[in-house]
Amino acid sequence: MTKLSDLTTIRVGGTPKQLLVAKTTDELISFANRVWDETENWLLLGGGSNVVVNDSIPFLDVIQVSTRGIDVMGNVITVQAGENWHEFVRYANSQGWAGIESLAGIPGTVGAAPIQNIGAYGQEVSTVIQSVEFFDYDSRELVVLSNEDCEFGYRDSVFKRGRRGIVTSVSFVFDGTEVSELEKTSEDVLNQRRAKGMVLDADDHDTWSCGSFFVNPLVTPSFARTLPLDAPQWEVGDEVKLSAAWLIENAGLTKGFSLPNSKAAISTKHALAITNRGGATSEDIVELASFIQTQVGNTFGIYLVPEPNIIGF
Ligand SMILES: Cc1cc2nc3c(=O)[nH]c(=O)nc-3n(C[C@H](O)[C@H](O)[C@H](O)COP(=O)(O)OP(=O)(O)OC[C@H]3O[C@@H](n4cnc5c(N)ncnc54)[C@H](O)[C@@H]3O)c2cc1C
Missing domain, CATH: 3.30.43.10 (Uridine Diphospho-n-acetylenolpyruvylglucosamine Reductase, domain 2)
Structure with a gap:
């Protein structure tokens, strides 16, 4: 089984x-x-x-x-939820469809992309989503949700805030541009991602992960001013985004860190990824995550929120 x-x-x-x-x-x-x-x-x-x-x-x-299929109707591209995200990015690049080229190398399916509004290297999928077809848990009906209905935010959407159901397909509208430009951007991104262990590779334990395990915290400007001067900070509307990786490393947890007798470790390439070194249990992963949260909490007074869906704990 x-x-x-x-x-x-x-x-x-x-x-x-x-x-x-x-x-x-x-x-x-x-x-x-x-x-x-x-x-x-x-x-x-x-x-x-x-x-x-x-x-x-x-x-x-x-x-x-595991549903498959891509339909093109005028300028609207509708993709079935089970299509592989990275393969779709390659296809979009080959058609000259701009807007997701920097999201190359993110594992998973097209249907999951809106759930946490996947993002990387300055792009977020929400900017090119026109609508989402959704089988609603409560009404048991297939509905079409507009981009606005999805209430996208940073690694967030209405689907992470209690709207239960299944994304059955996603419709996109793209701008057009040069194929070679898109392919070059994706290739550059893939090279940067590989160096951080962020492209799946069965032979590399640094990629046996969920990618970033914590979202970058958003704090008030006055709280941000209490942090050390070298803490990276970005203004996002009225808030300030911090680097979770910086917080982890500066709470004393270095790349490769592991708890005693555990097969889970922080990636040797990126402080934000919790990895399975081979034979890790789910407890090993969750214990390390909670140790990191405690260390960062004690050092900086910030609670790191996990990015993956942790089930059964
Ligand atoms: C090496 C690595 C690198 C990563 N890099 C990034 C990155 O750069 N940026 C980023 O944003 N993420 C990144 N991720 C996280 C992950 O790839 C994305 O969140 C991706 O969209 C998850 O897709 P999935 O199909 O694997 O979802 P799953 O892991 O199968 O599911 C994730 C959640 O979405 C729900 N879900 C899945 N499909 C549907 C659906 N059709 N309808 C409703 N709910 C659904 C599940 O129930 C679950 O709660 C990375 C992960 C790894 C392992």
């Missing part, structure tokens, strides 16, 4: 009660209706690159989104 450790990039998680792989939207809806009627204990899975699931969580029903 397939374990969640085989389906997630941080490679932890036990055996689900059942694994339902949906290849069409109709299948997705029928699996959802069936599972949602029976239990509260279900997990929707895309590429498994932003979840940490307890190894011993019992009776978890898992629906995996």
